[in-house]
Amino acid sequence: MCGKFQPGDLPAIDETALPQAFFRRPVLDVAPDLLGRVVVARLPTGLAPAAATQESAVRLLVLETEAYHESERGAHAYGGRRTPRNAAMFQAGGIAYVYFVYGMHWQFNVVTGREGTGEAVLIRAGLPLDLDTATCVRARRGFDLPGRKPPSRLDKWVDGPAKLTQALGIDRRQDGQPLRPDQSVWFQVGVPVAADQIVAGPRVGIDYAGEDAQLPWRFRWIRS
DNA sequence: CAAACGATCGGCT
DNA sequence: GCCGATCGTTTGC
Numbered sequence: 001m002c003g004k005f006q007p008g009d010l011p012a013i014d015e016t017a018l019p020q021a022f023f024r025r026p027v028l029d030v031a032p033d034l035l036g037r038v039v040v041a042r043l044p045t046g047l048a049p050a051a052a053t054q055e056s057a058v059r060l061l062v063l064e065t066e067a068y069h070e071s072e073r074g075a076h077a078y079g080g081r082r083t084p085r086n087a088a089m090f091q092a093g094g095i096a097y098v099y100f101v102y103g104m105h106w107q108f109n110v111v112t113g114r115e116g117t118g119e120a121v122l123i124r125a126g127l128p129l130d131l132d133t134a135t136c137v138r139a140r141r142g143f144d145l146p147g148r149k150p151p152s153r154l155d156k157w158v159d160g161p162a163k164l165t166q167a168l169g170i171d172r173r174q175d176g177q178p179l180r181p182d183q184s185v186w187f188q189v190g191v192p193v194a195a196d197q198i199v200a201g202p203r204v205g206i207d208y209a210g211e212d213a214q215l216p217w218r219f220r221w222i223r224s
Numbered sequence: 225c226a227a228a229c230g231a232t233c234g235g236c237t
Numbered sequence: 238g239c240c241g242a243t244c245g246t247t248t249g250c
Binding site for chain 3: 083084085099100101102103104172
């Protein structure tokens with residue numbers, strides 16, 4: 001390629017796939033530990049008919065996550081209550097939990113912990129890592145449509161959970177899928193993140209959770 | 225079976 | 238900053 005694509009100063013990225021054991025830990029361990037990892041998705045673009053049969057690889061550096069656990073009111077699995085929608089949350093860690101919100105958006109979660117406990121990490125934001133990714137994200141997020149243009153800062157391209165599923169091409173078909181390289185979505189080791197660069201704060205959009213809405217279970221990587 | 229309600233986004237003021 | 242869009246999931250009658 002042209003070699004001009006610069007996602008910022010980053011050390012070498014370790015492309016080793018994260019093993020299932022990485023996810024089979026408590027959700028509050030996994031959620032901050034996912035910062036600096038790379039999420040990879042090989043999914044159809046689903047745009048023009050000609051492109052619909054092609055597959056594109058999108059690689060995003062994980063910048064923001066949130067933890068959800070059945071012990072608190074913010075979680076779909078609160079109180080251990082199972083429904084057809086949240087079934088994936090109760091499986092052993094290492095699979096995807098994908099659900100639909102606000103009548104138009106998909107959200108991508110990583111199931112954590114042991115089988116029988118409802119917990120998952122919501123992936124909220126990411127940084128495009130290469131030219132192929134940027135090309136695919138431009139198309140999927142509609143940056144090339146008339147009257148629209150991509151954000152000037154690359155870290156504003158995928159800065160919300162619904163924007164992230166749009167960029168990766170994730171929808172209900174990935175719900176319950178194992179996160180492994182032989183599937184369509186998986187994680188790589190990525191780059192190390194210093195502990196003092198991780199900022200914890202309250203999760204967004206869960207006012208109905210009462211006092212649990214103030215738990216500092218949102219994790220953001222602030223690159224200095 | 226009907227109806228309310230979102231773990232949000234993008235466009236406009 | 239506010240507001241409208243839009244529909245799967247859940248809950249209650």
